[in-house]
Amino acid sequence: MTRPILTIALFASVLLSVLLQSADGAGADIGDHILQRDAATDQIPGLWLSDLFYRALSNFTLRRADGPACRRQSALYEEHLSNHTSWAVRMQESWDRYPVGLLSGNTYQMGVYDECVDIRYPLKGQYCLSEIKVIPPAGRDYSFKRTEDLDDFGNNHAWKTILGWADYQDQVPRNLFHLGICIPDGCSALDLQTSLQREFDEAFSPEQFKTVVRVDPIKCRVREDMYPYDTPYYVTWWIFFLLVLICCCATLHHLIRISYQQNTNENGEVPSTFLYEFSFIESIKTLLKFNKDDKMHLISTLKVMTMVFVLYGHKLFALFSNPISNPKFIENIYLNGPAIIVTGLNVVDPFFFFSGYIIYTSLSREFRKKKDESVWKTLSMPIIERIIRLLPTYCAMMAITAHIVPHIGDGPLWPLKSWEEAEICKNYWWTNLLFISNFFEVNHQCLLLSWYLSCDIQFFIIGVIVVYVYTKNTKYGIALLGTIIGLSISLPFIITLWTRRDGFDRFPLPSLLFMRNVFLLNESYRPSYMRATPFFGGLAMSFVVERLKEKKVKFSQTVVHGGTLAFFTFFFWLQFYGIVFYERNRPYYPLEHALHSTISHCTFTVLGIWLTMSYFTSGYGLLENLVHSRLVAIMGKLSYPIVLVNLNVMLTSQSSQRLPVHVSSRYVFEAYLYDLFMCYMAAIVLYLIVYEPFAKLTKNLLKGKLMPIGFSRLYFVMNRSKSFISSTKNGTSIEKTTTSKTIKKDLTIL
DSSP states (O other): OHHHHHHHHHHHHHHHHHHHHHHHHHHHHHHHHHHHHHHHHHTSOSSOHHHHHHHHHTTOOOTTOSOHHHHHHHHHHHHHHHTTOHHHHHHHHTSOSSOOOTTTTOOEEOOOHHHHHTOOSSSOEEEEEEEEEEEOOTTOOOOOOOOSSTTOOTTOOHHHHHHSSOSOTTSOOSSEEEEEEEEETTSOHHHHHHHHHHHHHHHHGGGTOEEEEEOOGGGEEOTTOOOOOOHHHHHHHHHHHHHHHHHHHHHHHHHHHHHHHHHTTOOOOOOOBTGGGGOHHHHHHHHHOOOTTOTTHHHHHHHHHHHHHHHHHHHHHHHHTSOBSOTHHHHHHHHHOOHHHHSOTTTTHHHHHHHHHHHHHHHHHHHHHOOSSOHHHHHHHHHHHHHHHHHHHHHHHHHIIIIIGGGSOOSTTHIIIIIHHHHHHHHHHHHHHTTOGGGSOGGGOSSTTHHHHHHHHHHHHHHHHHHHHHHHOHHHHHHHHHHHHHHHHHHHHHHHHHHTOOSSOOOOGGGTTSHHHHHHHOTTSSOGGGSOHHHHHHHHHHHHHHHHHHTTOOOOHHHHHHHHHHHHHHHHHHHHGGGGGGSTTOOOOHHHHHHHHHHTTTHHHHHHHHHHHHHHHTOOGGGHHHHOOHHHHHHHHTHHHHHHHHHHHHHHHHTTOSSOBOOOHHHHHHHHHHHHHHHHHHHHHHIIIIIHHHHHHHHHHHHTOOBOHHHHHHHHHHHHHHHHHHHHHTTOOOOHHHHHHHHHHHHHHO
């Protein structure tokens, strides 16, 4: 009896010990899980970000500001707010204390700008756009794996969406916020910055988070803050007013002359005069002039097509550098394309290629004719003519940017977008006149696209020398051009490899807020020696095409169209390869970057070589009907004014916005069409008033073809008198009395 009892007792004790050990193990696992969860929770603040903002801003005033005037006005504001006085309540409700849409990237909480600055009494409302950056404690990991669905964050904590969505070139930072605040005008930007920093430190320090507050003085404005109306402003307006007046008077006089000739049945051609160079009639004739048999229409067509894409890219820049409420629209472009948008910073290369191609056809005949002139005069005249033709329009746009544009808009971002551009032009306009702006820092570059004109003139000067040598000695010319092309290909490779800089021109999303930052990051984008291949490739192609024409070489249409398809395929493959440089955490391969820095400027060059060779030797058959278009020819003549005006038009159309916009494909397309139309309207005005009149005037002055209007009239009368005498001697049927009276009338007018 005792043995079974002992056996059962022993079995029970063993079973109990096993159960206790299992329970201890399970308890340990449960305890470890709880500790891990607590550790993970310790990394996450107990309050959501918007709640922390509200904690800091719910009762925010500048009562503790350093400036006595600011403290006095803040006390007045608090007193009237407690009594619900209208102006104080308007000041309070004009800005947000609880930000919304943070997870979707709505980092601009701008409030109501006009409600703030419209406050005039007993103090003025001042609107300030502050920057607040949230920085997590060191050592904490908030990263998460992004999927192709930008709205799919899985089970990630919301704080990870904010803090893990930063420091990537393909994402808009979620931890950098722009908060519009309405404060009394007696408070300075520094008063606001120190007060905000103090409040945010108190709100975020319990969560072991740090914030950095920055308030730029240029982002603080009252209604009366205007760009100064200085003397250059009035001088600029008067100059343009006089230009318009001269053009109108010249057009009126021209119309009277045309009407007079029609009424007297006279067909004599009136010689050019100083005044008629400004006639809208002459300028419009030149703009509308069209020769359907001109083979150069291909270049005009390709330039217009390239310009359309360039303007679309600039519109995207203008949109994305201003507040938007759904940045995931842009992020989706970086993630899913189209790739041409993020790899297309070399899209201006076709303009260099066509400039190189045209220079030989326009100068070779002149150089062959001028055998007796000195070398220096022969070389300098084309350069002087080109610079003089470009400068009037160039100077006009610099003056408009520096003195007119800052006064035509308003808004919380307007000073940042336009006033700084004006100050840069006021201080560094001389770099544009010398065409060396591409060698200065981008923050010292008047007009964002002036680097292009500087490169073009620098290439043109070298191209003139090459063409001259080629026309005098073909072998030396080919050797010189071959050397330059070899240098233009090898220099980008060597410099990129030596300096270990990026060989791909890209524009990170965090830098899009200020367009100059994009160029600042791309060291190889603006120097002419880094992108000379297209220009000299086009110049070499003009030599080749001339030889092919002399030998009457032609390709079949099968070769032409098949080669075009093959070259386009090759072009797109090379162009889209740049998308790999946007991959996150991609290692830096010096050789890959060095090769790409060279190849990226050969893509359009190789395509242009085939297109020009095929078109000018063999043609494209029925496709040529698309090239010979009057509208395209007109748009091609406006290319230079478009280059100058487009960014000003697009930036001013966006920079007055008060609130973030919701961007969609339809919105982008409609905004682009509007700005495209406005760009061409502005370009037409600039063409008719400045570009064409001064281009004709300088050209004729250099050639000595102009005479004052009185002398031209005398010349016209004398020619008619000679014609009358000649007709009388030959016995032609003519009424002498009528003709003599007409001559007397002309002399009276004279």
